[in-house]
Amino acid sequence: MNNVINTAINKITNVNNIYIASHINPDGDNIGSILAMALGLKKINKNVKILKTDEIPSDYMFLPNIDMIKTYDIDEIDTIELLIVLDCGDVDRLGKYKSIVSKSNTVINMDHHISNSRFGDINLIDEKAAATGELVYDILNKMNLEINKDIATCLYTAISTDTGSFLYDSVTARTHEIAISLIKAGIDKSDINIKLYQSRSIERTKLFISSLSTLKTYYDNKIATVKITQEMLKNSNTKMEDTEGIISFIRDIEPVEVACLLKENNKKEIKISLRSKRFVDVSEICSTFNGGGHKRASGCTINENIDDAEKLIVEQIIKMWWFNERGY
Numbered sequence: 001m002n003n004v005i006n007t008a009i010n011k012i013t014n015v016n017n018i019y020i021a022s023h024i025n026p027d028g029d030n031i032g033s034i035l036a037m038a039l040g041l042k043k044i045n046k047n048v049k050i051l052k053t054d055e056i057p058s059d060y061m062f063l064p065n066i067d068m069i070k071t072y073d074i075d076e077i078d079t080i081e082l083l084i085v086l087d088c089g090d091v092d093r094l095g096k097y098k099s100i101v102s103k104s105n106t107v108i109n110m111d112h113h114i115s116n117s118r119f120g121d122i123n124l125i126d127e128k129a130a131a132t133g134e135l136v137y138d139i140l141n142k143m144n145l146e147i148n149k150d151i152a153t154c155l156y157t158a159i160s161t162d163t164g165s166f167l168y169d170s171v172t173a174r175t176h177e178i179a180i181s182l183i184k185a186g187i188d189k190s191d192i193n194i195k196l197y198q199s200r201s202i203e204r205t206k207l208f209i210s211s212l213s214t215l216k217t218y219y220d221n222k223i224a225t226v227k228i229t230q231e232m233l234k235n236s237n238t239k240m241e242d243t244e245g246i247i248s249f250i251r252d253i254e255p256v257e258v259a260c261l262l263k264e265n266n267k268k269e270i271k272i273s274l275r276s277k278r279f280v281d282v283s284e285i286c287s288t289f290n291g292g293g294h295k296r297a298s299g300c301t302i303n304e305n306i307d308d309a310e311k312l313i314v315e316q317i318i319k320m321w322w323f324n325e326r327g328y
């Protein structure tokens with residue numbers, strides 16, 4: 001790992017123009033990590049541009065330098081010296097910017113998803129990291145860049161949001177060590193926490209209520225599902241990115257082990273998120289539908305209507321659970 005970090009640092013040191021890409025449906029880890037990386041690189045006078053692959057959820061608009069994330073016309077660009085991709089398991093997650101990978105002389109791919117396809121020239125993948133924000137912290141530190149308040153705010157957001165506020169199994173002593181140094185850098189922890197977790201709008205609350213009313217449980221209440229349809233979004237005047245937090249609410253039900261959120265992107269395209277509490281490896285379940293992620297948090301897409309998609313995913317969860325319990 002150290003060798004790969006040094007190779008990445010050498011590359012960064014020797015180029016001037018760097019692009020950083022966000023991914024589709026960006027989350028706190030993605031946005032916090034890219035902003036922290038960009039702010040660090042600006043301090044050593046690199047010319048940094050951040051590609052806005054998708055809309056930024058309103059929760060993260062408070063982050064310092066969020067305006068750096070912009071839309072660029074990459075068709076006009078022939079080659080790029082260096083592209084850095086953070087928290088992104090595969091090239092398809094770059095959406096409309098995915099062609100930028102082949103235009104880049106070097107791609108640094110930094111991530112913590114087990115399922116990462118290692119599409120970079122330099123792949124800094126550590127599935128033991130609780131968030132990509134931890135990896136960004138490490139590389140900035142190794143480059144002797146001071147983690148100032150703004151960078152620390154972005155990294156704290158990345159790590160806190162990817163760990164359910166430091167709650168998940170993925171959190172290690174290292175996660176807390178990094179958090180200590182981010183707090184020492186002078187972040188306003190209380191303000192960040194209010195912005196991230198205590199700022200839900202009335203519209204979004206109404207979406208939560210209608211979504212939670214679709215709750216179904218299976219397998220002796222150990223599997224729970226909820227749905228979000230386009231109609232619910234319309235009725236509550238919300239967007240798909242406003243669904244953050246619904247899945248953890250149903251995972252937190254006792255005795256739920258696997259929580260499943262089905263999001264209707266359109267009638268035949270259902271985006272599925274799975275969370276588990278103690279032992280079920282949901283990345284394994286999602287990989288049977290060409291998705292992936294982490295053991296306790298993963299996603300996939302099923303091209304069926306929402307009720308059929310629910311049936312298929314629940315069947316698959318039960319099937320893999322049954323086989324695993326019997327050691328097949």
Ligand SMILES: [Mn+2]
Nearest residue numbers: 029087132162
């Ligand atoms: Mn992440």
